[in-house]
Amino acid sequence: MPGAAPAGSAADLALHLQRLGDDALVLGQRLCQWITRAPTLDEDLALSNIALDLVGHARTLLTHAGRLDGTGRTEDDFAYGRPDREFTNTLLTELPNGDFATTVARQLAYTHYAVLYYEQLTHCPDTELAAFGARAAKEVAFHRLHADRWTVTLGRGTEESARRMRHGLERVWPYTGELFEEDEVLRRLSASGTVPSPAPLRETWLHRVTGVLTEAGLAVPAPTWSARGGRSGLHTEEFGPLVAELQSVRRQFPGGTW
Template identity: 65%
Template sequence: MREPVTTTTRPRDADLAELALRLGDDALVLGQQLCQWITRAPMIEEDLALSNIALDLIGHARVLLSRSGALEGSGRDEDDLAFGRTEREFRNALLVELPNGDFAVTIARHLVFSHYAVPFYERLAGCGDAELAAFAARAAAEVGSHRRHASDWTLRLGLGTAESARRMQSGLDRIWPHAAELFESDPVVERLVDAGLHPRPDEVRVAWHEGVADVLARAELTEPAPDWHATGGRAGLHTEAFGPLVAEMQSVHRQFPGGTW
């Protein structure tokens, strides 16, 4: 049985730890998802492209989870947070844990997330926490290349054959109800915004929508208008697919606890 976590964290640090945890979980889970395309992508170039994007995201997760552990003051490091928590303790948005589906579904998820991540990190780079700001400045450049990759593939599929356009539209319809959660606010976000430590969600959403709407228009695809929106991931309420994903991700660590390579 795990010992309860005890901290002596200041309120502001606790909020920053939660922010870093949410962002780190987003990056970790999405990186894990993209790794599943290795040897399964439509072409070898995409094996390499998606694996490189996954490596970027897992690198982001390492920095963010390490920062979260340091801020919470519990002594937990990046491995403890990645491999030592149950699924209900993860704080990622539901979008990133959705099953990969076919390639078009993955690209739709990639489009939605990367167009959100760029303006978010660009604004976070100006926040009052020096370490998170420095990380965000680097991350913004990396996710900018992810955004170009997602946009290029959306155009390629949307303007390709009738079948590729149909699948891309279907992928967008599948993913779109999960986009709104990325811009939700709660007391943690509100306190951080007031302290100049978090981008304003409405500003990020406007920049996100301008970007994706432009890509969809050029790809001759229709922006979905869902009548429901997913929520709950930031509170630890996850989809049925998430438990098996976490179990696979943590399997080696659980088999060989304390192992080093």
């Protein structure tokens, strides 16, 4: 059947798609917080459009997850009907925006990863997921160009902008390793050929990011620790308020339609 996952992998694939969808949803919500607060009007529009793309990715992924896991949950059920402990996004995507340079650093890390992984999804036997990967990779490639450009601009700008960019990189880098973590779910999915594991992509990701940072006159941070737990529902202190903000209208008007 077109769009169907290989037998026996539906539950695992549903969880994997939920994780990817949560990444996109949560990062999109963080970027929405820049609306009316970005450094320039152009950046206000750019970040808004990037956030809109990410929410679109989340809708596709979460809807597909709801069909596969047998619950019939919709994108709205996933977004508005779960407590924060049931979200499975990486901690990187939920980090507070900080100043503009910190947001750029977070975008640099995420977009280079997302382009690589979505390109790999185009080879999935699930034709719906493969089509999504092709579309999403093209869209995130523009997000990556935006992050690359600002990384170089800030790194080669003033002493202050370079300092802030270095600080942003140091702030987010301990959270990048979780993007490439492989657990039993991913091992089963990759062994069956259902979806690729992100783990082998880390070296290519680092090579590409290093190229951007070198052009910007910046060094790759060398963190002494690595954050993890987001995929298991363990989140940062700032995540609860973000979920409350995301779900505020549904909580105020439960069961409402519009």
